Amino acid sequence: MKFNPEDYRPKPTSWFKTKIVYEGEGLAKFEGLISILKGYVKVTFYENGKYHAEMEVDSIDNVVLSASGMNTITEISSKNTKCTNLEVQTKDGSFKVRSSIDYSGFINKVKFIFVNSVFDANISINEINEKYWVAPLSNFLSDAFEYSESLGDHPLRVYEKTEIPEDLTEEERAVARLVASSGLSFILFNHKGSTVSIERLADYKEREEFLKKRQKNILVTSIMVGILNDLKSEIRLEDLGAELIPLLSFATGSLVGYPWLECYDEKGGLTRRLHKSVNRQDYQKGHQPFECNRLSPSLGEFLNVALSADVIKRRYISQVMSYVVLAGLNEFRIDEALKNIFLAFEILCKNNNIGNVDMKTELKLEYFEEIQEIITFAQEEIKDISKKANENEQKQKILEISSRLGSLWKKSDKNGWAIASLSQKFKLNDVEVMDIHYTSNPRSDGKSWRGLLSYCRGMVMHETGYFPEMLVVREHLYDLLVRITLKILNYRWKYIPIIHKNEYKERDLDWVTPKTSIQLLGYD
Numbered sequence: 001m002k003f004n005p006e007d008y009r010p011k012p013t014s015w016f017k018t019k020i021v022y023e024g025e026g027l028a029k030f031e032g033l034i035s036i037l038k039g040y041v042k043v044t045f046y047e048n049g050k051y052h053a054e055m056e057v058d059s060i061d062n063v064v065l066s067a068s069g070m071n072t073i074t075e076i077s078s079k080n081t082k083c084t085n086l087e088v089q090t091k092d093g094s095f096k097v098r099s100s101i102d103y104s105g106f107i108n109k110v111k112f113i114f115v116n117s118v119f120d121a122n123i124s125i126n127e128i129n130e131k132y133w134v135a136p137l138s139n140f141l142s143d144a145f146e147y148s149e150s151l152g153d154h155p156l157r158v159y160e161k162t163e164i165p166e167d168l169t170e171e172e173r174a175v176a177r178l179v180a181s182s183g184l185s186f187i188l189f190n191h192k193g194s195t196v197s198i199e200r201l202a203d204y205k206e207r208e209e210f211l212k213k214r215q216k217n218i219l220v221t222s223i224m225v226g227i228l229n230d231l232k233s234e235i236r237l238e239d240l241g242a243e244l245i246p247l248l249s250f251a252t253g254s255l256v257g258y259p260w261l262e263c264y265d266e267k268g269g270l271t272r273r274l275h276k277s278v279n280r281q282d283y284q285k286g287h288q289p290f291e292c293n294r295l296s297p298s299l300g301e302f303l304n305v306a307l308s309a310d311v312i313k314r315r316y317i318s319q320v321m322s323y324v325v326l327a328g329l330n331e332f333r334i335d336e337a338l339k340n341i342f343l344a345f346e347i348l349c350k351n352n353n354i355g356n357v358d359m360k361t362e363l364k365l366e367y368f369e370e371i372q373e374i375i376t377f378a379q380e381e382i383k384d385i386s387k388k389a390n391e392n393e394q395k396q397k398i399l400e401i402s403s404r405l406g407s408l409w410k411k412s413d414k415n416g417w418a419i420a421s422l423s424q425k426f427k428l429n430d431v432e433v434m435d436i437h438y439t440s441n442p443r444s445d446g447k448s449w450r451g452l453l454s455y456c457r458g459m460v461m462h463e464t465g466y467f468p469e470m471l472v473v474r475e476h477l478y479d480l481l482v483r484i485t486l487k488i489l490n491y492r493w494k495y496i497p498i499i500h501k502n503e504y505k506e507r508d509l510d511w512v513t514p515k516t517s518i519q520l521l522g523y524d
Helices: 073-078 170-183 204-212 234-252 299-308 315-328 334-351 365-386 392-405 416-425 430-440 449-461 470-488
Strands: 019-031 036-046 051-060 082-089 093-097 102-106 109-113 117-121 130-138 185-191 194-200 220-227 261-265 270-275
Touching: 036 082, 130 234, 185 299, 204 220, 234 261, 234 299, 234 315, 315 334, 315 470, 334 416, 334 449, 334 470, 365 392, 416 430, 416 449, 416 470, 430 449, 449 470
Parallel strands: none
Antiparallel strands: 019 036, 019 082, 036 051, 051 109, 082 093, 093 117, 102 109, 117 270, 130 220, 130 261, 185 194, 194 220, 261 270
């Protein structure tokens, strides 16, 4: 038979579905006047995180409905009847809702609304031998997939393993292996002592194009597969969302999520499915902090390094990474981006023991005493003014101003002083660069860089306006935030500053020196 290279093109498997349907006889339990509804139920879950659950009611409290449906669900709802449980028995297993349930309906049809549910396959307890977890990744776009033969026999592959006959010529075998290798592309990393793989779906290219052209907003593009080990409980499985999803989002610059989680046995048979979507957000491309090339790590290397950092076990770093991604999205308004940046800095300051800044400790004693004398004098002068006020309301407001002068030494941890202290803690020189510049070139409003950040934060957090330098401050602070986050995650390669994104120039994390011009930080 004539050799045809296409015979060795990897064939997609069919075990993974992007649309899940459960249908069969169902039962809904209530507290109140009505106890039980029974009927045919169909529950459909879509890859974009949406779902539809509806029952065609056959009976209410074992009383069969008439053909005209004289009992209406609208009447049940009006009597404040609480739905406590929904179960559906399908041919493959049982579906159960694990959260509070809302409902609505008309005549003999009821629609159910919930956030957490589970499907258990028809397997006896003695036969359950769960080994793998699967997370379908939505909006995960990356060019960081690499060739590997290590998962050729894995039961949860996107492609079937391609067998190459021994009777081919050496040249034909080489061609066949090359064609077959198109189905051996993964991102591999270690998590909790075992290998995790990410593999693109067979129609990844089409899905990528749909997302980039905005023809679809949320699509599953890849599947992530790992070994359960100690992740068998639902709570620990959901920890995947707290650890891995923020890292994947941070590394790609876009919000990555999943519509559900699945568990399989060692032969690739489904055992259960947990329906609780994470990051059900429309695709937006944001700033990608590093490029997977010879100057930067592969995505797998980055994940290995980041997951080995002690901080990854603390939830705050996941919150920070989520804020970083949101702040870097191209279509976010500048003030919204800055709001996310300041929220991230607040979390970092709090978790790095950078609290209120006592200005007294920042000054030499002679300066402190001189300034304190001026403040004390001003307080007394203002109190004298209050004596002139005839209205009690005016008097109290003047006294409040006098009182506030006494707290000038305290600076909140939510302002530029804390951000400056944090950057210095991580040995970044941005503060020194800005201080040198503003000392030599004072601003017309007299603000220092720290003061500018405090002013900016106040404007965006309280939505009080806009000022011309807002875009520059946003890009500089975002870049500073990315560098600090990468340092926390033990990142040691080059990264892509957002300030230089048009040049696409990769730099070391410590590229800012005391002699760096503020123009390189984006300022005029």
